[in-house]
Amino acid sequence: MATAIDHGAPPVAPTRHPGLLAFVAEVAALTKPDRVHWCDGSEAEAAALADALVAAGTLIPLDPAKRPNSFYARSDPRDVARVESRTFICSEREADAGPTNNWRAPEAMRATLTPLFEGAMRGRTLYVVPFCMGPIDSPHSVIGVELTDSAYVVLSMRIMTRMGTAALDRLGSAGAFVRCVHSVGAPLAPGARDSAWPCADEKYIVHYPETREIWSYGSGYGGNALLGKKCLALRIASAMARDEGWLAEHMLILKLTAPDGAVHYIAAAFPSACGKTNMAMLEPALPGWTAETIGDDIAWMRFGADGRLYAINPEAGFFGVAPGNGPATNRNAVATLHANCLFTNTALTADGDVWWEGLSETPPPGLIDWRGRRHDPRSGEPAAHPNARFTAPAAQCPSIAREWQDSAGVPISALLFGGRRASAVPLVTEAYDWAQGVYLAASIASEATAAAEGEIGALRRDPFAMLPFCGYDMGAYFGHWLRLGEAAAAAGATLPGIYLVNWFRKDPQGRFLWPGFGDNARVLKWIVERIEGRAAAEDTPIGRVPAADALDLSGLALAPGALDTLRGVDPRLWNEEARRAGEDLARFGDSLPEALRAEQRALEARLAIVTGGA
Numbered sequence: 080m081a082t083a084i085d086h087g088a089p090p091v092a093p094t095r096h097p098g099l100l101a102f103v104a105e106v107a108a109l110t111k112p113d114r115v116h117w118c119d120g121s122e123a124e125a126a127a128l129a130d131a132l133v134a135a136g137t138l139i140p141l142d143p144a145k146r147p148n149s150f151y152a153r154s155d156p157r158d159v160a161r162v163e164s165r166t167f168i169c170s171e172r173e174a175d176a177g178p179t180n181n182w183r184a185p186e187a188m189r190a191t192l193t194p195l196f197e198g199a200m201r202g203r204t205l206y207v208v209p210f211c212m213g214p215i216d217s218p219h220s221v222i223g224v225e226l227t228d229s230a231y232v233v234l235s236m237r238i239m240t241r242m243g244t245a246a247l248d249r250l251g252s253a254g255a256f257v258r259c260v261h262s263v264g265a266p267l268a269p270g271a272r273d274s275a276w277p278c279a280d281e282k283y284i285v286h287y288p289e290t291r292e293i294w295s296y297g298s299g300y301g302g303n304a305l306l307g308k309k310c311l312a313l314r315i316a317s318a319m320a321r322d323e324g325w326l327a328e329h330m331l332i333l334k335l336t337a338p339d340g341a342v343h344y345i346a347a348a349f350p351s352a353c354g355k356t357n358m359a360m361l362e363p364a365l366p367g368w369t370a371e372t373i374g375d376d377i378a379w380m381r382f383g384a385d386g387r388l389y390a391i392n393p394e395a396g397f398f399g400v401a402p403g404n405g406p407a408t409n410r411n412a413v414a415t416l417h418a419n420c421l422f423t424n425t426a427l428t429a430d431g432d433v434w435w436e437g438l439s440e441t442p443p444p445g446l447i448d449w450r451g452r453r454h455d456p457r458s459g460e461p462a463a464h465p466n467a468r469f470t471a472p473a474a475q476c477p478s479i480a481r482e483w484q485d486s487a488g489v490p491i492s493a494l495l496f497g498g499r500r501a502s503a504v505p506l507v508t509e510a511y512d513w514a515q516g517v518y519l520a521a522s523i524a525s526e527a528t529a530a531a532e533g534e535i536g537a538l539r540r541d542p543f544a545m546l547p548f549c550g551y552d553m554g555a556y557f558g559h560w561l562r563l564g565e566a567a568a569a570a571g572a573t574l575p576g577i578y579l580v581n582w583f584r585k586d587p588q589g590r591f592l593w594p595g596f597g598d599n600a601r602v603l604k605w606i607v608e609r610i611e612g613r614a615a616a617e618d619t620p621i622g623r624v625p626a627a628d629a630l631d632l633s634g635l636a637l638a639p640g641a642l643d644t645l646r647g648v649d650p651r652l653w654n655e656e657a658r659r660a661g662e663d664l665a666r667f668g669d670s671l672p673e674a675l676r677a678e679q680r681a682l683e684a685r686l687a688i689v690t691g692g693a
């Protein structure tokens with residue numbers, strides 16, 4: 080086994096940053112690891128870690144002839160998704176966490192966590208993982224340091240972030256960094272055998288927005304454990320963005336080039352497992368159009384001196400839902416996964432490769448399912464967990480745009496918001512203006528998916544697709560969006576258009592009315608033409624929908640009547656929608672901006688006119 084990781088001598092820290100040295104010393108004193116290892120992010124280090132994880136049974140190497148340098152992990156079956164009920168925002172004041180977050184007083188939470196972390200890394204290695212969210216040379220990037228006892232987390236962070244020496248160099252000897260502490264919560268007694276996926280029953284995913292700290296306990300899974308992603312780049316970053324005048328959003332970033340060569344960048348927010356990665360890698364069904372990928376999950380945006388809204392992707396990899404990705408839906412994702420990837424909770428084939436529902440029409444024979452059991456195709460159970468994930472370097476994506484690491488970011492023309500809605504919500508709706516767009520985004524709802532615990536399919540309000548990810552009071556967050564738009568407009572900016580989209584409308588038999596995926600380019604074309612002032616639209620109470628002949632449907636055979644349903648706004652359904660949205664927004668009490676109350680009243684008034692009642 081390679082020995083680049085473990086050696087008896089005390090490690091020499093590769094930094095003289097006093098705050099970082101003190102942080103590592105404090106956490107090591109608390110958690111009592113056997114060793115401390117400072118990660119440099121090198122190939123040799125990754126290879127040694129992978130070897131150790133294979134020896135421990137955590138990783139299974141895939142056949143290098145099929146998928147070089149790629150590994151498969153099966154998690155504990157109780158550790159397969161984010162745990163929103165165990166995710167906490169510990170601001171000093173309860174009101175600052177808002178009604179949608181779990182709040183605990185910081186001192187009380189620290190008093191709970193300290194005994195849990197006490198000795199939590201016994202028998203394990205504490206890995207020091209310096210990482211940079213955003214391009215190494217971008218002024219908008221943020222440095223974090225994650226101290227973790229999971230080598231799986233280290234390997235994942237190496238794919239998902241700029242990790243190791245480069246991040247430490249950027250931090251320098253005095254820079255600011257976000258303190259991140261992670262333990263799987265499974266100390267090892269001397270001589271005890273480790274489990275393949277150590278974790279604890281009791282999980283805590285804790286954020287202290289004022290001190291910009293993250294403490295995560297008990298889970299090894301994705302969004303709970305890779306602390307640069309949801310915890311830093313959304314929950315902590317949203318609080319930083321509020322204080323500093325920018326936006327940290329759950330959005331993909333797409334570059335779209337029209338046949339005439341015009342380039343538009345589009346950012347889109349959909350809840351977890353609702354199509355961000357797919358849209359980020361879209362292959363347009365319309366001839367002459369090109370789509371390229373900038374990011375698939377998170378966008379950090381700020382208005383530039385020229386009045387345009389610039390976005391960077393803070394991540395360096397994709398942590399994507401595997402099921403559903405196949406040659407018919409997302410060829411770019413499939414091609415991205417050819418090498419250097421981690422797969423978690425997919426199925427394993429008899430010949431040493433991975434498989435999931437949707438990768439091919441029928442499962443190959445001899446599959447082992449995500450629980451490690453022989454898969455029986457007649458059981459009706461999927462072979463891959465519905466939230467099985469791949470972890471893949473973004474640079475490997477065939478559709479990655481050459482400017483994806485541009486330090487200034489890319490200028491956004493349109494902001495899309497959506498969710499999974501079987502009924503009511505049209506295919507695409509243009510907001511009348513910024514404030515009404517903020518209202519539409521604040522009132523989106525979506526049918527729950529397997530990306531978090533809870534009943535799948537249940538409708539829940541998910542404002543801005545940020546419900547699980549906003550690190551402060553969402554009422555104040557809506558106000559932040561409104562103020563940024565007002566300030567930019569006052570300074571003469573042309574604000575991006577705001578659009579509500581829904582690819583998931585169904586007919587009474589439960590079939591999708593819209594083909595989705597590459598055909599979503601038809602909607603993007605309409606949006607681009609709207610921005611350029613060339614496409615026709617019709618006013619409805621909720622916003623503008625495409626005129627009857629305004630969508631390019633060439634080469635597409637929709638079911639009879641489908642287009643009318645997709646463009647339609649049923650006033651009776653929308654009376655109910657508006658009532659429910661208003662009820663949800665009322666939860667924010669005094670922090671709900673007056674402008675959104677006014678939008679609510681205006682929507683109700685427009686609906687009353689079309690239904691002919693009050």
Ligand SMILES: Nc1nc2c(ncn2[C@@H]2O[C@H](COP(=O)(O)OP(=O)(O)OP(=O)(O)O)[C@@H](O)[C@H]2O)c(=O)[nH]1
Nearest residue numbers: 351352353354355356357400402403530582595596
């Ligand atoms: N019907 C339909 N399904 C889609 C479409 N786009 C994506 N999906 C499905 O939605 C599921 C999730 O898609 P992703 O693109 O991975 O979702 P995501 O928003 O990136 O998810 P997170 O990584 O959890 O944030 C997959 O099963 C896709 O096949 C679409 O346009 N139409």
Ligand SMILES: O=C([O-])CC(=O)C(=O)O
Nearest residue numbers: 161301302303309351530
């Ligand atoms: O954070 C995760 O575990 C995966 C993810 O992207 C999401 O749920 O939005």
Ligand SMILES: [Mn+2]
Nearest residue numbers: 350351352376
């Ligand atoms: Mn996501």
